[in-house]
Amino acid sequence: MTRNYGKIYAGPQALWLTVFFAAPLAIIVAYSFMKRDLYGGVLPQASLEAYRSLANPTLLSVAWRTLWVSFIATVFTILIALPCGYSIARSGNQAMRLFLVIVPFWTNFLIRIYAWIAILGNEGFLNDLLKILGLRTNSVQFLYNQGAVILVLVYMYLPYAILPLFSTIDKFDFTLLEAARDLGATRMQALMKVLIPNIRGGLVTAVLFTFIPIFGAYAVPLLVGGKDAYMLGNVIADQVTKTRNWPLASSISMGVTVLTGLAAVIFAATSRRTAQHVVEDSGIGPLSATAGIPSGGQA
Amino acid sequence: MKGSDVTVSGISKSFGAFKALKGVSLEIKKGEFFSLLGPSGCGKTTLLRVIAGFEEPDSGIVGIDGRDVSGLPPDKRRCNTVFQSYALFPHLTVFENVAFPLRLKRLPNRLVRELVMKHLSLVQLEGHAEKRPSMLSGGQKQRVAIARALINEPSVLLLDEPLSALDAKLRQRMLVELDSIHDKVGITFIYVTHDQQEALSVSDRIAVMDQGLVLQIGSPQQIYENPASDFVARFIGETNIFAGVVASREGPFATVECEGLGPLLVEANGEAPLGARVSVAVRPEKIRIAAESPGARPELNVLSGVVEEPIYSGFQTKYIIHLAGGGSVTVFRQHANWSEGVPDLKWKDEVYLSWSARDSVVVESDAVANDEVVNGAARPPAP
Structure with missing residues (x-):
């Protein structure tokens, strides 16, 4: 007789998720339906006040900006990650190049953001360089705008896009590109009509792994963005720590979660329809990709 | 076209x-x-x-x-x-x-x-x-x-x-x-x-x-x-290769003196000058195998040997024959007239091998292959 140990093996995982994911989520859901207490915390009274406050023009414009910045940053990340993943997959020393991709993780991410400040700041390396080259006499304001936020976000999340793209491109049969060329496709046509459809699984994973955390970004816009680069993550943090309106912070968080969740489901569903069999073959499906995804609200 | x-x-x-x-x-x-x-x-x-x-x-x-x-x-x-x-x-x-x-x-x-x-x-x-x-x-x-x-x-x-x-x-x-x-x-x-x-x-x-x-x-x-070289002869199908020196020329034929085996009469397409070291190739299916000597006839090469290994594979039997003069030869025997022909040949039976001079050709010898073929051993590539 063989016993099914599946449930026992799943135990630790279930416990972990319950304590650190489901329970906090439940608390946030609960708080979002309560009344605010004056100095933080909540009053145990049911209320839809927090959700009514969401329909606030300032908040909606931040939400719209967050969506826009996340979209642009994701597009740039993927556009850079695609050729990167391709060249790593085709190179002779994959291990070394992959190592270089993950090396930045050895440095704390706050320190990496400060490194960007050191590069882009008014007295930073880039301005120094421009002055030495005689291109500018006074400093250029690189920091504290949306461009700086997007640049640093792209830098931060590039490895998360390169790794899944690399792993699907690595499994791709490059003879297919030769076949496409042989059948009359130009280099570009071969890439667009044969490579891209066959690495859809990796693309979906890469998009979700960058879009979702960027949507919840907090530290990057706080440190390199100005007031006009504020994102939802910053608003939530302000509501928790400054305004002390915990129900509102919770309801905005719920909004972020629902929005990203919805985006992920829609995106995964549309690309699955077009690439179903590829996903079956490679085992890297949009669904398995979404399963392990970090929800918005950190970084 | x-x-x-x-x-x-x-x-x-x-x-x-x-x-x-x-x-x-x-x-x-x-x-x-x-x-x-x-x-x-x-x-x-x-x-x-x-x-x-x-x-x-x-x-x-x-x-x-x-x-x-x-x-x-x-x-x-x-x-x-x-x-x-x-x-x-x-x-x-x-x-x-x-x-x-x-x-x-x-x-x-x-x-x-x-x-x-x-x-x-x-x-x-x-x-x-x-x-x-x-x-x-x-x-x-x-x-x-x-x-x-x-x-x-x-x-x-x-x-x-x-x-x-x-x-x-x-x-x-x-x-x-x-x-x-x-x-x-x-x-x-x-x-x-x-x-x-x-x-x-x-x-x-x-x-x-x-x-x-x-x-x-x-x-x-x-x-x-007509394989052009030892390599071609061995790569295309199975073949037996003997190394020797051209001893005489006579019309389309050459006599090649092979070490241990004596003279073999071979078809040569003008590329075998007297005294040249050459390889002679004979396909296994062109060699007749018999328990008795076929007798001396012009244009017929005859060698004797002992059955070292009969390998039966339905449509034919492959024999590896150890030659009296040293080395071994592969022979294919089809099974038409199986019962009335020579009796079943077994391990250690003495046999005579014969083939027409026209069925053996001089091939250009690859320098590399020389050492291997001195004893007339055929080493065909795995099919």
Whole structure:
């Protein structure tokens, strides 16, 4: 007789998720339906006040900006990650190049953001360089705008896009590109009509792994963005720590979660329809990709 | 003929320190079924890839219909390739795989459907148009690959070991089918294979390659009956090779004095000057085996020996005979008149081997092979 140990093996995982994911989520859901207490915390009274406050023009414009910045940053990340993943997959020393991709993780991410400040700041390396080259006499304001936020976000999340793209491109049969060329496709046509459809699984994973955390970004816009680069993550943090309106912070968080969740489901569903069999073959499906995804609200 | 002639002249190609092709020249005629045959690593696939445009040769020229196509990318050459791994697009149906080249040209839907169905029926796959490649068997994938390669109406079809992934029975069927497709479309086929049986059965001509060089070009009969070198003789089918020195010449024949075996009378095509060290090749199926001596006759070589190993394989028996003069010889014996012919030969039986002088040929001796063949031992490659 063989016993099914599946449930026992799943135990630790279930416990972990319950304590650190489901329970906090439940608390946030609960708080979002309560009344605010004056100095933080909540009053145990049911209320839809927090959700009514969401329909606030300032908040909606931040939400719209967050969506826009996340979209642009994701597009740039993927556009850079695609050729990167391709060249790593085709190179002779994959291990070394992959190592270089993950090396930045050895440095704390706050320190990496400060490194960007050191590069882009008014007295930073880039301005120094421009002055030495005689291109500018006074400093250029690189920091504290949306461009700086997007640049640093792209830098931060590039490895998360390169790794899944690399792993699907690595499994791709490059003879297919030769076949496409042989059948009359130009280099570009071969890439667009044969490579891209066959690495859809990796693309979906890469998009979700960058879009979702960027949507919840907090530290990057706080440190390199100005007031006009504020994102939802910053608003939530302000509501928790400054305004002390915990129900509102919770309801905005719920909004972020629902929005990203919805985006992920829609995106995964549309690309699955077009690439179903590829996903079956490679085992890297949009669904398995979404399963392990970090929800918005950190970084 | 709808096909093109293909000229390859002085092609060399190295990968790092490895020289894959060392100055290969070939002339392939319009509409010919031409095979590049050789062991793995001989450069045949590299040559095919050079013709297709996937590899840029270090030197040399590829001409199609007298036009230099060197430097043209694969999509600008009028040849299409059937890949060893089929290379079907997994994200497209069979129909869309075959339609791929037409979609690139943005042909109208109706025309695409008509052409695709015509080519699918050429390879007998009309009923599978809407399937994905992953749902097809190996033989069916192969057919899709052929239909897809033909739909552009190329003037040259390049086939890179197209049958190597199929089982033996299916390979035979596909081979016959390839031959009939070749007859129907009438274009030039260049077929790469390491399987001498495949090459012999379908080719108009064969180029035997080894270590980046073409060793012999000829019809299957020429290659089999008159191999140009020890290597060709051994690579194509099984063969017995004896080393010796030309002792005398007499018309089309030469007498070759072989160590331990005495003189052998051999057909020589003028390439055996007196005193030259040569190899003599005799095919195992051309040697008669008998319990009694056939008696001395002109133009007949006779050797005696002992059965070392009889290997029965149904349609024939293969004997390995240990010669009285040293070394061993392989002999095939067909089973026609099995009961009334010589009685069943067993291990350690004494036997006489005989063959006509016309069935043995002088082959140019490869320097490398000399040591091995001194004792007349035949070491055919594994079939």
